[in-house]
Amino acid sequence: MAKKLSDTTMTTARASLDPGARPPIGRLAPLSEFNVKCDERRREIQKRFDEGAGARETLHALCELADGNILEVFGGLLRTHREAQQGFCLLAIGGYGRRQLFPFSDLDILFLFGSRRAEQEFRPLIAELSRTLWDLGFRVSSAGRTLEECKRIEEDNAEFHLALLDRRFLAGDETLYEKLDKKILATSEKQARPFLLAQLQRLTQERLARCGNTIFHLEPNVKEAPGGLRDYQAKAWFRHIEGSGASGADLMASAVDFLSSIRCFLHYRNGRNDNTLTYELQAAAAQRGLGLPDGLSRNPEEWMRLYFRHARTLNRQLLRYLEQKGFVRPSLRQRLFNAARGPKLEPINGKPFAVREKLLEVLDQPALSDRAVTFSLFGEAARTGIQLSHSAEFSVAYILTHPELPARNTEMTWATLRDILAGDYPGLALRPMQRLGLLTDVLPELRAIDSLVIRDFYHRYTVDEHSLRAIEHLQELAEPKDERAAYFTDLWKSLEQRELLIFALLLHDVGKGMGMENHIIGSLEALDSAAIRLQLEPHEKEEVRFLIEHHLDMTATLLRRDIFDPETIATFSKTVSTVERLSRLCLLSYADIHAVNPEALTPWKAEMLWQLFAAASNYLNRSVDRDRLHSIQEATVLDEVVRQAPDAAREDIERFLEGFPRRYLAVHTPLEIAHHFSMYKKLNNDSVQIELKTARHAYSLTLLTQDRPALFAKISGVLASWGMSIMKADAFANAAGIVLDTFHFVDLHNTLELNPGEIARLRQSLSDVLKGYAALEPLLQARMLAIQSRSPKVAVPTKISFDDESSAHSTLLEILTQDRPGLLYEISSILSRFGCNIEVALVDTEGQKAIDVFYLTRNGVKIPAELQHRIANAFSGPI
C-alpha cells in the first residue's frame, strides 16, 4: 500500500513548516528533557526485544511511547497557545491506528477539524506539534481534514480511506471524533463499500504483481512482498469492509507474530524502515532463533523454510479475496432471477467439480477423499487452462488434513502425472499441488528444494519457485507477451512428449538441495528414484536424463562459444543428436534462464538462443546422411541390442545396422531396434513387414522392406486413401538397401478406433499395394476428390529449396507448404515421377504447415541442376 496520504488541507508535517515562523521550543517545555526520556525508553524497548521479548510486546510498548508523547506534547501546546480543544482532535490511523508501530515506521496521524475556521485557528499549533514530534524522533506522516471533507470519498486516494479504517482517538475533542466515527464514516464507508473493495483488490493485485506474485523471493521484503505483513492487513481490510469481523486471526496469529518479529529485527539492525530480509540478516536472525518459541539457533536454510511456511499462510488467506469478480451486491430482481434459474453448476464428465466464473469449483468435497478424483481435478486444470478457485483449493486442503476421511487411491501413477505434465497448462496444476503439499507427496525428491534459499547473485527466487516459474514461462508461450517469447511459440506448440520436458524441469535443480558440489549429479539421482517409483519407460527416463544432464549446455554454448562458427554448431548438434531433443533442450534453456529473475532473459539472449537452435536444427536436418552407422564402431549400442534380442547372432545385427543414418540410433531405443531386427529376420517369409501401434494421440506405422521405386509414395498414398493424416515420418535405408519407414498419423475419421477390424485390412492394403497385388489409384480416387474440395483454414505459401552442399551423396529438398491429408503422397509421387530416389525423408508438421526434407538421388548421384529446376516447376502450382 502506498504510504503517502494525500492531503487537501495540509501537507506532511515537515513540508508544512515555515522556518521563518518557527516558535521557540522553550514555549512548550524543555525539549531536551522529553528527548532524553524518549530515547531512553526506546533503548529499553530495543533491549527488551534483543533479550527475547516478542513482537507484540515491542509494538505495544512503541505505541504506548508514541501515544504518551503525543498526549504530553499536545497538552503542553494547548496550554502554551491558550487554546481550548473544541473543534479539533488527533486520530491515529494506519499501522499506528491499529497499534502496530514498528521501530522506524511512520506515525500516521489525522488532524480532524470541526470547521474551516478551526483549521485556520489550529494551524500554528499543528506545525509546532509536528515539528516537536519529529525532533523527538517520531517520523510523522500526517493529513488534515475537516469533518465536512470526511463525508466525501476521494476516488483518487483509496489509500487514505483504507488507512482511516484503522482509526482511533488520540487527543483533543472526543465529541468530534465520535461524530466522525459513529455517524459520518459509518455511513460513507457503508456506501463506498464496493468502491473500497474494488480499490483494495486493485492495489493488492498491483502490489503482488510488482513482487512477481510469489512469496518465494530469496531476499523477501517482509512487509510488501506476497506473504508479507501487508497481506495480513489487506485480508483484515477485506473482512472489515465486508463487515465480516476479524475471524481467522487465530489461524494467522503465529505467522503474524513471526513476521512482526522479523520486521522489528530488520528495523533495529538497519536503523531505518527497511524491510528487506537480506542474506546477511537471514543468517543473523537464524543465529538467534528469531521468532521461534524455543529461541534456539537454526541454520539459515531451515529458518527461511519456516519464514516461507508462515508467508504461505498469510498469502493463501489473502488470495481468496482477489478472485472475487465484483463486489456490487446483485439487485433483488437479479437475485430472484438467479434463484429461479436454479443451480448453474454442471459437473464435468460426471466428476464432482464444475466451472464457475472461469474457475474450477468442487461440488462434492467428500468425493475428494478418493485421491484419483483430486488428481483429475488438477488434470482438468492442466488440460483446459481453467485454474482452481481458492475455495476448491481449500476443499482439497481440508481433505488432506483430516485423517477421519480415509484417503483412497493415494498413489499417483506415471500415466496420471504424465497427463498433467503434457497438458497445455501444466503450471496451473503444479502450482496448487505445490501449495497443498501434494507435489512433494507425488515427487518426494522435491522436498530437498522445498523453499530452499541458495545464495546467488542472479537468482531471485527459491529453488522450487524457480522450477515452477520455468514451467509457467513455457505455458505462457501459447500467448507470447513479448518478442522474447515470440521466437519459441511455435516450438512449444508443436513439441512432442511435452511431459518429459516438464518432468525434467521439475527435477533439474533438485541436486541443489543435496549439498553436492555438482548439483546435476544429485538431480540425476532424484530422477533415478522417481523413475523407479513412477515406472517410467526406459526411453522416457533416458530423455529426461539427457535434459537434466545437459540443461546448462545450450546456455553455456551460446554464452561461451561462437555460435556463428560451423564447428561450434556441429559439436553442439552432435551432443544433442536429434531435432526433437534439441527442441526440448532449447525450450528448457529458455525457461531456465527466464525463471532466474524477470530481467535475466534479455532480448539479446533470447535471440542468441533462437539462432543457436535454428543453426543446430538446420545442421541436424541437413547432415542425416553424412553420418552413417558403421556397426563395428558401435559396440555399446550393439551390446544393448544384443541384450534385447538374445537369440540373434551379433553379426546379423551388425549387418542390419550397417549404413543406417546415425539418426536412426538416436530416435529409436535398443528395444525398438531389436524389434526392427526381428522384423528384418522375417523378411524371408514376408517381404513387407508391417507393424501398426496405437500411440497416445496417434498411430505409428513401422514398415520394413527391400527398397523399391516409389515406395515412400505408395505407403503415404495408402494412408491417404484411408483418410489418415501423416504428422511425422522418417525414412531410412541401410547399406543393403533395406528400408525402414516410420509414419505417425492421425485417424481423422476415427475409422480404426470405431472399427478395430479395419486395422488388419489397412495392413493388408499396404502389403498388397507394395507387393503389386493391388493398384493404388482406385483406392485414392474418391478420397483425393474429397480432399481437394476442402479449403484450408490458414493459407501457407509453398516454398521449395534445393541444397547440394550439405550432403556429400544427395541433394536436399526442403518443402514448406500447406498441410493437408494426402499431401505427402502428392509430393512423393512427383518426386517418383522425376525418377528421384528418396534416401532419407524427414517429415514434420507445425500447425497448418508441413515441413518436409528429402535427401534425393537419381541413378545414385545428386539431382542435376536442370532437373531441380523442373521439379521446382512441378511444385510451383498447387501441390
Next chain:
Amino acid sequence: MKKIEAIVQPSRFDSVKDALREIGVEGMTVVEVRGHGRQKGHTETYRGREYTVDLLPKVKLEIVLPDSLANSAVDVILKTAKTGKIGDGKIFLSDVTEAIRIRNEERGEKAL
C-alpha cells in the same frame, strides 16, 4: 585516467573479464549489444522463415582506470579477445577528465 570501451565476442567475454581481474581491474560496466563492423551479417533460413543476422551479438565493456593501468588492460583485452577471425571486435581508448564517487564525493583516481 583513461576510458576503455571494448566490444568483444560474447564467447570471449568471460576470459577477458578474468584476465582483467588478474591484472587488478576491479570494476567494469558490461552491456549486451548488437552491431556490425566489417563483419557484415548474413541471411539464414529456418523452416522457410528467413532471418537476417545483420546485427551480430557482442558484449561491450566500459572501464575507466588509472593511466598506469591502461596499456596493460588494452594488452590483456587484445590477447584474450583475439581469435584471429573477422568479428573479434574493437577497443576504443579515450581520456577521462574527472571521476566522482557519488556516495562520498571522492574525486579522481581514488573514486575508481
